[in-house]
Amino acid sequence: MWHRFRTVWRNLTKNQVFEDDLNQELHSYEAMLAEEKSRAGIDPSTARRAARLEMEGVEQIKENVRDVRVGVTIETFLSELRQSLRGLSRNKDLSILCSTMLALGIGATTVVFSIFYAALVQPLPFRDPDRLVELRESRLSRGIDVAAFSEANFWDVRTQNHSFKEVAAFHFDEANLTGDGPAEKVTDRSVTAGFFRTLGLSPVLGRDFSYTDDRNGFNNSVVILGNKFWRSRFGGDPHILGKVLRLNDRACIVVGVLPPGEPWIDDQIYQPFGYRADADRESWEFSVIGRLAPGVSVQGAQADLSRVAATLDKTYPGADKGIGFTLLPASSWLASDNARRALWVLVGAVSCLLLIACLNIANLLLARGTTRQREIAVRIALGAGRARLIRFVMMESLLLSIFGTLVGLVLAYGTLRGLQAMDLQGIPRLADASLNPWVLGCSVLVAILTGVLSGLAPALQTPAGGTAAAMRDGDHQTGSREQGRLRALLVTAEVAISFLLLVGAGLLIRSFAELVNVNRGFKTENRLMFSVSMPESYYQHGAGKQFLDRFFERLSNVPQVIAAGAVSSRPVEGADTGMGIAAVSAKTSRNEGNPPWAGWRIVSPGYFQAVGLPLLRGRAFDEHDKPVWAEPGQPEPPRRVVISQRLAKLLFANEDAVGKHVALWKGQGNMTAEVIGVVGDSRERGPASDPALTVYISYGRFAPVSEFVLHTRGNPLAVVPTVRAIVAKLDPNLPLADVRSFEEVIHRSLSPQRFNVILLTAFGGLAMLLATTGIYGVLAYTMNRRTAEIGLRVALGASRNNIFGMALSQGMRPALAGMLLGALGALWLSRYLETLLFGIEPFDVFTYLTVAALLLATALIACILPGRRATRIDPAVALRIE
Amino acid sequence: MKKPASAGTALLQGTLDVLILKVLALEPLHGLAISRRIAQVTGNTFQVKPGSLFPALHRMEQAGWLSSSWGESENTRRAKFYQLTKAGIRQLKQETDQWARISVAMASALEMF
Known part of the structure; x- marks a missing residue:
């Protein structure tokens, strides 16, 4: 076991270049030794033999050299690790802050990755x-x-x-x-x-x-x-x-x-x-x-x-x-174009968030780097190479990112479980999403990338030439002007990316509000929906109709039930059955070649009232109306239909549709029916879809229906026990299924949109928080650095307002620049959101203005504290510091 | 890890480092020259064998005290030359001071009894 471990270790540490080098070195040593001996008078072949003997076995030497090298490498690494850890624990607050930001960033990334993987990457469970x-x-x-x-x-x-x-x-x-x-x-x-x-x-x-x-x-x-x-x-x-x-x-x-x-x-x-x-x-x-x-x-x-x-x-x-x-x-098969796009948007958003976290940490480490210039300068003076120094600085950010990742993975696990518990519909394979090796691999990769990215700026800031200057300055904890500019640049980038994210989130929120408030056509308040699954025998000999009529009669005796109806396919959730339809009249032949496609629904007479669709013209169905299909062995019924308003407009323009005839199943069955009424439009396929064109057909002996809608007084779910009891009394073998309030049906249908809104808003909020701390940090740092200068200004007669204004403009400059860049970026990127939006344009002025105002306000708040501190600077004290 | 098998290793290891640093302070040398120079300056007290020389050189290089490069020996043979780095010079100074202190202390201690 130990031997095998050593072999593996050896192979890992064996570096071909190094091995060749060592071989050559020992070979040249041996050759020179032989030369030395032959110069001393020994004959060449004896000299060579003696030289070889003196080498005590080349392999043994090589082995020892390798051991020494590995040992030293590990030792240096461990000592650097110890130093980094000590450095981090000395700055506990900073370390915790950075790790928290990374944990949030990496946690969010991992959640999105795992959902993305389950929906789009994980192969279907089929062969090829x-x-x-x-x-x-x-x-x-x-x-x-x-x-x-x-x-x-x-x-x-x-x-x-x-x-x-x-x-x-x-x-x-x-x-x-x-x-x-x-x-x-x-x-x-x-x-x-x-x-x-x-x-x-x-x-x-x-x-x-x-x-x-x-x-x-x-x-x-x-x-x-x-x-x-x-x-x-x-x-x-x-x-x-x-x-x-x-x-x-x-x-x-x-x-x-x-x-x-x-x-x-x-x-x-x-x-x-x-x-x-x-x-x-x-x-x-x-x-x-x-x-x-x-x-x-x-x-x-x-x-x-x-x-x-x-x-x-x-x-x-x-x-x-x-x-x-x-x-x-x-x-x-699994993910629609829109679902796919939404997932990509989330990946983009979470990358932005992670980038902001990196920028912020880079910023904080830079600030701390200033106070560490002296330490680094000493190291340089002691002969530490630049590469080694960069490694030293990087090790800290990598350690931070390891801590952050560990916490982030725990966060991700919890968030994922939470999302899965929310029973969101329409996100493909959400239940399958997990922290699988692929996802974990991605997270680790991201963590390393984050560590390197956030350590890069501080590492490059290590003084290259001015060692003496750094040692001298180190005590005063001031940084160079160049560093100040670099940090302002980082803040600009943070604000710009936050703007992007917030615009994305804002657009989705606005769009979601539109979706929730859009006129659905139906009335959804106090409506109960359930289905009764009828066996095949109910579809023969009028058994289903008999059940329906008795059921409606019993329901009419329940005081909480205002209206009851049934339909062949539940609104929003149900399947969409459709047909081609055309007007039958001499004048309107324009639709002849290309008849519109309309959904058809079989309804009971009480359906329109139960679901809250207004009757606009003519009459609704009554007990005498029959389905359009003839019952076997019975004469053809008088065919009558009710149509929706948009369909009436489409077929008959401005004429009154009532009394006109339409051809049903145009191009297939060609059945002619009379329009007896026009009802209001409704969003049959859910709030996000346009109002549907619908043809309503009466139920009857030959066409029973099994999706029920009840209009109730008060909480619709309160009548469920009563309904169950009635159904059980009529037929104990009929199960009630999919019992939901209409509101809940709508709510569920908006799951994908809600999912996007929740995640993007969370990301946007986090991004704003990070950017705000960034603005605050940079301004506080700059003001600190300028203490002496401000003291001088005050001594020379600058008022508090002057100083405050100066501080504010200094702090707001990177924020404003970032907002401008962010707005431009958002304008360019938001078109990718277009198909995910409902009721608003990608360039929604209101959203842009709100985001700008929000960021402006938080930036101002971030500036006020350091700004006010600057006004309180006592010139006497400030000048003494120098 | 295997230890180089030579007499008085414990004493020699610390000594070897400072000796190598010392002989390299004058000029860059290759392995055999280092060994010969040490023998020369210690009046043949220390005969450094390759089995202890090379691990020491590589260890010191890893520690950043030495740097190495390929060059030509006095007999125009390709050989690897070692030279002191800044850190090596510092290390030499430290160890020299330490040795001075130790030898003074030892000398006075031994004289007392």
Whole structure:
């Protein structure tokens, strides 16, 4: 063990240049020894032998020399370390201040790094993720790009493409899990048999779906469990395989358990679905992924899919008119462009913060360096080389940064846990963020960089020539004029960077305020939202409608409930179901070629009132209205819809929309319906999105809905027990899920923005604090240095106001210069924030002015103390100091 | 760490340093010349073997008392020359003072009895 350690150590310390040098030195010694002996009359070969003998074994000597060198190196290092530590502990306040600043800087950096790593760097849990793509249908001629796939088109693409090793589809659903414990609503994804193979993963337990598993056959109903669900509901039971679960009253056998991870493998239950000859071609409900075949590029696959699209366009002129396909690389699956940009902004911001911390520490060390000039001068006089001196000064800043890093990592750990506990939505894999080796490596690198950066200025300030001058001056603790200028420069940089950060934070705060206060269309106060997950049987024979009607009737007897309604897809949080829509009238044919895309929602008659959407024209639905679809075996119903205001304007310009006819599912189903009412606009897709174009369709026997909205008196959550009791009485197998107030739904939807605001504001605040201490430090230092001069001025008759003004202008000069530079920088950089902003421009005058005022005020405060001290200088005392 | 195996090491080590410093104070020398010069000035009392010479030279170089450079010996052979640095000169002065004190003290102590 010891021997091995020594070997390793030897290899580490063995320096080739040094070894060669030593070899040559000993060789020349031996040669000269031999020469000496032969000169003394011994014959040359005997002389050489004698010389070699006298060397007592060259290897032994070399070994000793090496030992000595290593020993001395370690000793010097340790003694320097001791000296640095002693120096730091002598200046305890300064050391603590510097370490704290570094801890904050490095802590913040580490938090951002770990989040950044989890969201953007950590690879997806799939094999060769760079060969994976998502496929989407598009109708670019109609401006539709984000559509999913229809089932039939998926099967056609799967068989007709030549560029994918495997293509797989999935469909998101929810199901009721009953029996075996309480009824629970679970996320239930239907996937084609090759889905997991396409991703390149296999179950950790049991088997993957085989191509013969068919969801439509009852007897071989099989499911695979998501890892998290397996752990939470079944406690990670290793004998789960073969267990029978009841999903929507259907018996299913567990055949496998997935590995953990996201995206797409984090649902609770997976079921297989297979090919159907009668697959639907018009409803875009499927997501499709593919693994590129070896040697095929994304461009190649795109071209291949264009070929397939052309065939489909020709074969199915109805549903597939203008069809095209777009490909999304796997790298975009987790983080949207905006999430990506926000993370980069955070990285930029935290780098700025760290830079300010460095500048500040450099500043403080410089100030202290002045009082240490004498010590350094003595060292130079004693013959310490410049490199050695720089190393000595650097060692201090490196030590500070090591302390700072240790504390910073603890801070980072706590902050990260805190952020994760906040249950923020929309930050990819936030729960996975941790201080992993990659993050720690980055932090250590940053710490070293910080140490070097903050030590650089003080190190370079070590007197190069004027040793005598430094020794003489040292006692007076004054610094050179040049040093004063350097420190002012550092402060200017600090203020400039703070300005940048504060503008960034200010813009985000303003934007967030806009988001929170924007007119949502809905009324969100005192609204309760919940969903009741209905089994498949509720969608047949009017069972769902029956339940709904009885439920609404009971709810109307609850005094706290003012209005109750239901909708097919929850506002803000729910899926967005859409269709092409056009006006049917002779005059308005302008939208014919390019019908607008509108979301459609099935609603109960009470929905508009419950969610607070005003009826602007016509009437709302009543009990006699029916869905637009015909029930099997029933005559076609009179088709009626209610539309949102913007949609009415778009379709019918200034005419009254009520009584007009519209074509629904334009280009697909072409169903004509009458507009019976117009309701107010609402931000269906969340406060950050524009008010949606929406078509409302009445619920009915054939189309029950399961997302509920209650308008309540007082706290909406207070009625939850009552609601639960009513539902349990109607059907004990119906679980209530996703129970939230509407306010909370909105709150959650703003998580990503809130996350950015919180972090950037914290960074901006810290930056301002650091910059303020910087301004204070420099001015206090300068005033101290000018004590004698000020004393002279006072003696010559300068008033206190003169002195104060002088101090102020001296202190404010670097601050003002920094603000100007910061404003210019912010103007240049803030355009990168543009897509993250809502309702304000990147150049928001109000934000810039506020930031300028804030910085000005803190700079003034930082200047007042040293300034007032300067006015109190007693000329007699001041002049005596000299 | 292995110690050079020669007689009276403990005494010699401190002595060796000051002797090397002393002979280098006059002019830069290479290893063999240092060894010969020490033998010469001590009347052959100290025969410095390479096994103790080189570790000492390297240790003193690391300590910053000596610097070395390659040059040509009197017989035009390439050799490494050592010379005193500022710190080395200071060190020599310190040690000389110390030796002076010690030898005075020892001499008077030995005379007393």
